[in-house]
Structure formats: C-alpha cells, structure tokens
Amino acid sequence: MAKAGRALDAFDLAILRIVQQDNKRPQREIAQAVNLSAAANVALVAPDALALPITAIVQVHLRDERAATVDAAKALFCAAPEVQQCYYVTGGMSFVLVIISPDMRAYDALTRRLFSESDLVERFHTLVALDRVKTGMSLPI
Structure with a gap:
C-alpha cells in the first residue's frame, strides 16, 4: 500500500x-x-497516490424511473472507471455516485459524457470533497 x-x-x-x-x-x-x-x-x-485528488459525490436524477432507464444508467455508470461507487437510492434522487478525477477539467469532461449529453439524466448535483475524513470498507464486527 x-x-x-x-x-x-x-x-x-x-x-x-x-x-x-x-x-x-x-x-x-x-x-x-x-x-x-x-x-x-x-x-x-x-487516490492522491495515483494523482486522482478530486473526489466528487454526485446526486443524479434520471429523466424517469422506468426499468429500462434505470438499467441503462446502471450500465453507463458501471462502465466508467472514474465512478468508484454507485448507489441506486430513494429520497428524491435516482443515484448517488462517488467519482475520482485528476482535476476539474477532466471532471467536467466526465460530467458532460455521463450526465449532460445523456438522454437518461434529467439533472445532477455535485459535492466536491474538501477532505477524506474516513474511507474504507471495514465492517463493524
């Protein structure tokens, strides 16, 4: 490590x-x-060790919640290596994604490809992490 x-x-x-x-x-x-x-x-x-210092948490709202739309969005997000985590959620948004990027220019290009130019996505909202306070997948056992 x-x-x-x-x-x-x-x-x-x-x-x-x-x-x-x-x-x-x-x-x-x-x-x-x-x-x-x-x-x-x-x-x-x-991520900093790989020169991927930007972590963005993105809320994505699909144009509709039909199974075909949701499945296509899942496939789109899973195929993007920048998307580190992808959650299909309830509560007003369709997905919450955790994305890593080398810089904001690359992040902008990714958002265009995944969201702005996609017929699947109605809107998205980005939260850029200022600090990774806690990450990991250790289970509380």
Missing part, C-alpha cells in the same frame, strides 16, 4: 493492474506474477 506522500512503485502498479482486472485472483498468484513473496495484508490506495 502506498502511504500518503509516497509514489507507487512498479510493484504497486503491477499489482493494481492485476487486481483491477480480477479481484478474486489468489494472492500467491499475484505475488508470482510480479515476482514478490505473498503477504497477508490488504491494499488500500489513496
């Missing part, structure tokens, strides 16, 4: 490429593929 302020090395990047292609691949196979010994730990990568 790259610590804040430390760049990812060639091993880190090789492991990330493998895990992003197949996150169920056994650790020992990943270790063999990158010529490292297998370790029993978890890798969480800070």
Whole structure:
C-alpha cells in the first residue's frame, strides 16, 4: 500500500493492474506474477497516490424511473472507471455516485459524457470533497 506522500512503485502498479482486472485472483498468484513473496495484508490506495485528488459525490436524477432507464444508467455508470461507487437510492434522487478525477477539467469532461449529453439524466448535483475524513470498507464486527 502506498502511504500518503509516497509514489507507487512498479510493484504497486503491477499489482493494481492485476487486481483491477480480477479481484478474486489468489494472492500467491499475484505475488508470482510480479515476482514478490505473498503477504497477508490488504491494499488500500489513496487516490492522491495515483494523482486522482478530486473526489466528487454526485446526486443524479434520471429523466424517469422506468426499468429500462434505470438499467441503462446502471450500465453507463458501471462502465466508467472514474465512478468508484454507485448507489441506486430513494429520497428524491435516482443515484448517488462517488467519482475520482485528476482535476476539474477532466471532471467536467466526465460530467458532460455521463450526465449532460445523456438522454437518461434529467439533472445532477455535485459535492466536491474538501477532505477524506474516513474511507474504507471495514465492517463493524
């Protein structure tokens, strides 16, 4: 795992490429593929280490809630690697997305592609995170 302020090395990047292609691949196979010994730990990568410092939480309202529209939106959002999390929600919005981006210019281009130019989306609202106070997927057990 790259610590804040430390760049990812060639091993880190090789492991990330493998895990992003197949996150169920056994650790020992990943270790063999990158010529490292297998370790029993978890890798969480800070977006800053990959030069993706912008985190946006986006509320998306679809033009309608028909199954075909919702399914098409799910497919669109899932296909975008910048969309790190996608939730189909109730309460006045259709989706809440967590998006990472290298800068606001790239974020603007992404919003045009996913929202402004899409016939699926009626409107969207962006909240830009000022600080990542808590992230992760540890379960409270």
